Amino acid sequence: MHYAPAPLHIPDGFLNLVTSLVFWALTGLFVGIALSRTNKALGEKQVPLMGIMAAFIFAAQMLNFPVAGGTSGHFLGGALAAIVLGPWAGILVMTAVIAVQALLFQDGGLLVMGANIFNMGVLTAIIGFGLYRIVSASANKTLKLAAAGVAAWLSTVAAALLTALQLWLSGTSRLEIVLPAMLGVHLLIGIGEALITVAALAFLMQTRPDLLEAENVAAKGGTGWVIAGILVSLVAVLLSPLASADPDGLERVAEDLGFLDTGLDAPYQILPDYTIPFLGETALSTIIAGLVGAFVVLGLMILVGGLLKKRSA
Amino acid sequence: MHVNAFDRYYATESPLHRLDARVKVLGLIAFVLSNALLPDGAWAAFGLTWLLLLLANLASHLGPDFTFRRSFIALPFMLVALSALFAPNGQPLAEWNLLGLSLTPTDTGLIRFGSILLRTWLSVQAGILLVAVTPFPDLIHAFEHLRVPAILTTIIAFLYRYLFVLSDEVLRLLRARDSRSAAIPGQKSGRSVFWRAQITGHMAGQLFLRSYERSDRIYHAMLARGYTGHIRTLRAHVMRRRDWLSLVLLIAALLVVQLIGRIG
Numbered sequence: 274m275h276y277a278p279a280p281l282h283i284p285d286g287f288l289n290l291v292t293s294l295v296f297w298a299l300t301g302l303f304v305g306i307a308l309s310r311t312n313k314a315l316g317e318k319q320v321p322l323m324g325i326m327a328a329f330i331f332a333a334q335m336l337n338f339p340v341a342g343g344t345s346g347h348f349l350g351g352a353l354a355a356i357v358l359g360p361w362a363g364i365l366v367m368t369a370v371i372a373v374q375a376l377l378f379q380d381g382g383l384l385v386m387g388a389n390i391f392n393m394g395v396l397t398a399i400i401g402f403g404l405y406r407i408v409s410a411s412a413n414k415t416l417k418l419a420a421a422g423v424a425a426w427l428s429t430v431a432a433a434l435l436t437a438l439q440l441w442l443s444g445t446s447r448l449e450i451v452l453p454a455m456l457g458v459h460l461l462i463g464i465g466e467a468l469i470t471v472a473a474l475a476f477l478m479q480t481r482p483d484l485l486e487a488e489n490v491a492a493k494g495g496t497g498w499v500i501a502g503i504l505v506s507l508v509a510v511l512l513s514p515l516a517s518a519d520p521d522g523l524e525r526v527a528e529d530l531g532f533l534d535t536g537l538d539a540p541y542q543i544l545p546d547y548t549i550p551f552l553g554e555t556a557l558s559t560i561i562a563g564l565v566g567a568f569v570v571l572g573l574m575i576l577v578g579g580l581l582k583k584r585s586a
Numbered sequence: 587m588h589v590n591a592f593d594r595y596y597a598t599e600s601p602l603h604r605l606d607a608r609v610k611v612l613g614l615i616a617f618v619l620s621n622a623l624l625p626d627g628a629w630a631a632f633g634l635t636w637l638l639l640l641l642a643n644l645a646s647h648l649g650p651d652f653t654f655r656r657s658f659i660a661l662p663f664m665l666v667a668l669s670a671l672f673a674p675n676g677q678p679l680a681e682w683n684l685l686g687l688s689l690t691p692t693d694t695g696l697i698r699f700g701s702i703l704l705r706t707w708l709s710v711q712a713g714i715l716l717v718a719v720t721p722f723p724d725l726i727h728a729f730e731h732l733r734v735p736a737i738l739t740t741i742i743a744f745l746y747r748y749l750f751v752l753s754d755e756v757l758r759l760l761r762a763r764d765s766r767s768a769a770i771p772g773q774k775s776g777r778s779v780f781w782r783a784q785i786t787g788h789m790a791g792q793l794f795l796r797s798y799e800r801s802d803r804i805y806h807a808m809l810a811r812g813y814t815g816h817i818r819t820l821r822a823h824v825m826r827r828r829d830w831l832s833l834v835l836l837i838a839a840l841l842v843v844q845l846i847g848r849i850g
Contacts, residue, residue, distance in 0.1 A: 282663075283663070284663050284706045284709070284710060285618050285621065285622070285705065285706060285709035285710070285713075286621060286622065286702055286703075286704075286705030286706035286707075286708075286709055287663070287666070287667065287702060287706060289622070290619075290622050290623065293622070304738070308735050308737055308738065311737055312737065318805050320737060320740050320741060320744070321744055321801055321804055321805045321808065322798075322801045322802075322805070323741050323744075324740065324741040324742070324743065324744020324745050324747075324748065324801075325744060325745075325748050325752075325797050325798075325800060325801035325804065326797065326798070326801070327741055327742075327744070327745040328744065328745045328746075328747075328748040328749045328751075328752045328797065329752055329793060329794055329797035329798075331745065331749055331752070331753075332749065332752035332753050332755065332756045332793065332797075333756070333790050333793055333794075335753065335756045335760075336756060336759070336760070336786050336789055336790055336793070337786070348786065348790055350790075353790070353794075357794070365737070365738070365741060366741070368738065369738065369741045369742045369745050370745070372738075372742060373742060373745055373746065373749075375713075376713070376716075376717065376725065377592065377594055377717055377722065377746075378594075378659075379659060379710050379713040379714055380659070382618065382706075382709060382710075382713075383614065383615060383618050383709070383713070384615075384618050384619060384622055384709075440666060444670070444698065445666070445667050445670055445702055446666055446667060446669045446670060447669040447670070447672060450669040451666060451669060454666075465783055468780060468783035468784060468787060469783055469786050469787040469790055470787065471787065472783065472784040472785075472786070472787020472788055472790070472791065473787040473788070473790040473791035473794065474791070475787075475791075476787065476788045476790075476791030476792065477791050477794065477795070480791070480795060481795060481798075484798075
């Protein structure tokens with residue numbers, strides 16, 4: 274139980290060289306900016322803080338709660354780190370976590386580490402902080418918690434989407450299988466992530482409100498993050514159905530599986546970590562499903578946030 | 587928690603243990619890169635790479651199948667690559683029926699899947715070997731020598747040092763939850779999944795606070811002991827002739843592997 278691998282860590286060999294290097298370059302850019310900002314803006318005090326926060330994320334991933342049928346929900350923590358520590362520190366913390374997971378536990382590869390950091394560190398920081406930053410100045414606690422919940426859910430889903438796309442671009446997996454499988458699982462994992470993030474944040478708002486003061490949050494990242502967060506979120510919400518509808522993605526297997534006919538009735542099974550649900554949908558139905566899902570989560574988060582607030586009042 | 591729970595280092599005396607950590611890190615990167623560069627279906631080259639791995643295993647004095655026995659952790663991810671079996675451009679090999687779905691594995695798909703499997707398997711084993719023969723602090727120091735920014739390596743050093751402490755904190759939180767969650771066998775205990783997730787969230791928040799406040803105390807304790815932003819090590823870390831020779835030999839061997847992979 275000491276250490277449970279999270280299902281988003283791509284091992285070496287799964288991505289081709291071009292994809293790996295492109296994402297290493299992108300990650301290098303973000304981590305480089307994060308490092309230079311840390312160098313300039315913050316004293317040496319921040320380094321121990323970030324190291325211990327990285328250990329916190331690592332240890333928090335051991336927290337689990339029973340869901341059903343022997344499976345358990347886990348906490349990934351990227352969105353929470355970005356919201357509380359700020360996006361740049363969040364990126365550095367997640368970089369350290371992913372590097373140690375890859376080096377020490379071979380959970381995730383070296384050559385593909387750039388992609389792993391981008392999926393789980395950079396993307397979660399952009400969406401997590403960006404969406405939370407929209408309402409960070411608001412006095413409405415429920416609204417803030419709801420935004421954090423949606424951000425946590427969407428960042429998990431977006432990471433799964435990007436992972437699926439990377440595997441597809443590398444010719445490792447077939448898009449029409451890996452995309453619904455990855456999205457399917459992480460739509461659920463994301464809900465667990467959102468619930469934990471919201472509860473953790475509600476706890477922090479009561480015990481250490483100073484950490485989450487509006488000026489404090491605003492100082493950690495400007496409105497550029499809001500724009501980036503909204504744009505990336507929109508891309509993630511709109512890209513999933515478009516990728517699913519890609520004509521290339523409906524070739525032989527699509528015909529063999531015959532899922533165009535059977536549609537949503539196709540049977541699927543949930544494995545502990547991954548599912549292989551041979552779900553086939555049209556672009557429109559997926560877009561609607563995605564939007565409905567987003568609204569359901571939003572509603573749920575407002576509800577949960579409201580309940581938590583009432584209890585504290 | 588036992589202090590070695592997160593330690594993957596096997597303390598013993600061997601040529602591989604004595605090698606400079608930088609050589610081992612560069613060797614691992616070259617090894618993984620070589621695997622990624624090999625074309626699909628270059629079985630001879632994959633075999634030769636496995637042989638190199640076997641030699642490294644022997645040089646570590648940990649046993650010839652040391653890394654193999656520990657390498658199955660990457661297998662769950664193989665499910666993701668399974669869909670490569672059904673590549674559309676190739677000769678169909680069989681028709682499977684699975685829960686009413688017909689699947690057609692092809693020969694190109696099989697070659698692709700086998701190659702991905704081997705690349706991952708080899709790379710994972712090399713990683714396992716590296717952490718088994720190099721103490722983690724030396725590894726971090728090697729990355730610092732290899733021009734990884736000092737802030738990042740220091741963060742990683744702190745992460746490693748306090749991982750043990752915070753894991754104990756998590757175990758205490760989990761034990762506290764268990765001890766307050768008495769249940770009569772056969773009867774449903776606790777509340778809904780959402781409630782459980784919320785409790786876990788509070789535990790995450792609690793853990794965050796304890797970590798955050800601990801980092802404050804740690805910083806002040808370090809300041810009092812003369813911390814200037816750098817972590818010092820006692821080890822000299824000097825590249826000797828043997829280290830250079832090993833690096834050159836390994837890279838030469840990997841070049842041969844590449845050559846065989848391209849011709850064959």
